[in-house]
Amino acid sequence: MATGGSAAMAxxxxxxxxxxxxxxxxxxxxxxxxxxxxxxVNGRPANRTVVFRGFQESSDNILINTDRRTNxxxxxxxxxxGEICWYFTESWEQFRINGRIDIIDxxxxxxxxxxxxxxxxxxxxxxxxxxxxxxxxxLPVLEEPSKDYQLxxxxxxxxxxxxxxxxxxxxxxxxxxxxxxxxxxSSHSSDQSTNVWQLEKVNx
Amino acid sequence: MATGGSAAMAxxxxxxxxxxxxxxxxxxxxxxxxxxxxxxVNGRPANRTVVFRGFQESSDNILINTDRRTNxxxxxxxxxxGEICWYFTESWEQFRINGRIDIIDxxxxxxxxxxxxxxxxxxxxxxxxxxxxxxxxxLPVLEEPSKDYQLxxxxxxxxxxxxxxxxxxxxxxxxxxxxxxxxxxSSHSSDQSTNVWQLEKVNx
Numbered sequence: 001m002a003t004g005g006s007a008a009m010a011x012x013x014x015x016x017x018x019x020x021x022x023x024x025x026x027x028x029x030x031x032x033x034x035x036x037x038x039x040x041v042n043g044r045p046a047n048r049t050v051v052f053r054g055f056q057e058s059s060d061n062i063l064i065n066t067d068r069r070t071n072x073x074x075x076x077x078x079x080x081x082g083e084i085c086w087y088f089t090e091s092w093e094q095f096r097i098n099g100r101i102d103i104i105d106x107x108x109x110x111x112x113x114x115x116x117x118x119x120x121x122x123x124x125x126x127x128x129x130x131x132x133x134x135x136x137x138x139l140p141v142l143e144e145p146s147k148d149y150q151l152x153x154x155x156x157x158x159x160x161x162x163x164x165x166x167x168x169x170x171x172x173x174x175x176x177x178x179x180x181x182x183x184x185x186s187s188h189s190s191d192q193s194t195n196v197w198q199l200e201k202v203n204x
Numbered sequence: 205m206a207t208g209g210s211a212a213m214a215x216x217x218x219x220x221x222x223x224x225x226x227x228x229x230x231x232x233x234x235x236x237x238x239x240x241x242x243x244x245v246n247g248r249p250a251n252r253t254v255v256f257r258g259f260q261e262s263s264d265n266i267l268i269n270t271d272r273r274t275n276x277x278x279x280x281x282x283x284x285x286g287e288i289c290w291y292f293t294e295s296w297e298q299f300r301i302n303g304r305i306d307i308i309d310x311x312x313x314x315x316x317x318x319x320x321x322x323x324x325x326x327x328x329x330x331x332x333x334x335x336x337x338x339x340x341x342x343l344p345v346l347e348e349p350s351k352d353y354q355l356x357x358x359x360x361x362x363x364x365x366x367x368x369x370x371x372x373x374x375x376x377x378x379x380x381x382x383x384x385x386x387x388x389x390s391s392h393s394s395d396q397s398t399n400v401w402q403l404e405k406v407n408x
Binding site for chain 2 (some may be wrong): 028029030033035036037038039043044045046047048049079081082083084085087089094096098134135136137138139140141181183200201202203204
């Protein structure tokens with residue numbers, strides 16, 4: 001992949017492009033959904049729709065809630081890389097975001113991470129939280145699911161609740177209305193404390 | 205993965221579900237777009253939006269047009285498996301379709317396949333065909349692209365035009381409004397001539 005050179009920049013304008021896309025598509029509920037690709041344990045690609053839960057504070061990391069019992073958690077444990085494909089149906093913009101994924105679940109010991117997981121739990125609606133009480137995903141339906149799961153609003157995250165923290169390393173942006181495409185690639189700063197993003201304009 | 209047993213069936217109702225989803229979402233241009241995940245040459249997942257070009261005649265194979273110069277063609281040459289994630293924003297249905305991908309391009313020798321490629325070429329609009337004349341995708345923009353690419357409507361497929369034939373092996377269907385999920389898994393019939401699909405109802 002060709003990057004940088006004279007077009008190198010020290011800012012990350014992909015966040016500005018994404019913020020603008022989110023705003024111009026905000027009237028569409030599905031504008032906060034994207035497709036997350038991972039690699040299955042058998043080596044094959046896997047792909048599913050997930051919900052954008054915002055950015056981690058003071059970083060470019062993307063937050064995704066999921067059920068620890070789903071295949072994707074096993075897949076990410078096995079190979080912690082993913083690619084998000086986020087297509088905005090109103091503005092015809094696509095963000096392909098490639099990066100590394102960290103899993104925060106009930107087995108995590110880092111207290112700051114556990115606090116982040118707790119914040120994500122309480123930031124989701126009670127209805128969303130109730131989903132984590134449902135029968136094991138992808139197992140055969142043994143009985144009609146009862147619809148009266150109960151959860152006290154003050155109860156903390158249940159064991160099946162898992163937070164994915166997606167750390168972007170490359171963003172491939174295309175705008176099909178304006179017919180432009182930008183590649184953003186991150187590298188660590190010389191003191192390793194921050195990411196430096198390089199931008200290149202490429203052919204769509 | 206658990207399949208079959210008493211719920212086994214010899215029909216492929218996922219095609220009926222997909223036809224119904226396409227019909228109920230037909231007023232949305234983006235309902236014919238889905239995300240195709242593959243595995244990059246470096247092992248990482250890759251994911252992008254592509255356009256559904258229909259089914260191959262007398263089969264369940266899904267047709268996708270692409271530019272031979274894109275990364276996905278190299279990726280599929282290297283590892284010929286993909287997963288489609290097709291989310292219908294109006295009906296809240298998701299189809300995850302896992303399968304093997306065959307590439308038909310200008311280097312293909314099989315005459316029947318080349319004819320299929322030619323049919324796909326002429327089935328797309330002249331505007332779509334013009335895209336295959338544009339500068340090499342993902343290379344740095346060297347000059348402002350000229351907008352006057354010309355192509356005679358009777359001209360056959362250009363070298364960069366490539367047809368992907370996606371052969372589904374498993375379909376994971378979820379309907380978020382009805383809160384139901386079905387897994388469809390194919391196996392060859394005893395004489396290997398056709399696919400037999402098994403259906404299982406699983407927890408969402």
